[in-house]
């Protein structure tokens with residue numbers, strides 16, 4: 001096991017990603033942040049919280065999206081859906097999709113399909129905490145990346161969150 005990000009590094013990375021999103025989007029009224037269920041939501045909530053504290057005067061459009069029934073891969077177990085909550089229109093907005101790990105790109109492909117059911121965004125960007133680069137099976141790349149790592153198929157990135165696991169840490173198993 002190798003630590004990719006310690007708790008302190010993770011906190012700094014989340015701050016950086018939030019600042020980069022603000023740097024590229026001065027007008028937050030046109031922006032929607034959407035966390036991918038289940039694991040992307042831990043990250044998206046932290047980023048949304050950070051952006052709200054940096055821009056307390058604006059109300060951030062924040063939602064969560066389940067992609068279970070849009071996946072193109074067969075799972076061994078019965079699929080269990082999570083909640084989707086997008087209480088605003090994405091029509092003509094800039095949507096920033098947030099997930100914890102980008103590996104093959106299939107989750108994000110599914111997320112794009114699921115998102116389109118809510119309208120036609122003007123632009124969609126992708127923000128991930130860990131980019132397992134050179135592992136993609138689809139032409140999908142992040143616009144905001146916490147850390148890009150090299151890894152092999154037998155490895156797995158695991159992201160631990162205080163709220164769920166009692167600690168903040170990212171490891172490569």
Ligand SMILES: O=P(O)(O)OC[C@H]1O[C@H](OP(=O)(O)OP(=O)(O)O)[C@H](O)[C@@H]1O
Nearest residue numbers: 039040099100101102103104105106107
């Ligand atoms: O780019 P991809 O290959 O789609 O992998 C990335 C996804 O994998 C993880 O989810 P999850 O553990 O639910 O998916 P997995 O079982 O495919 O790893 C992670 O939270 C990402 O959503």
Ligand SMILES: O=c1cc[nH]c(=O)[nH]1
Nearest residue numbers: 101103155156157158
């Ligand atoms: O390493 C990986 C690959 C896909 N999903 C994860 O959560 N970790």
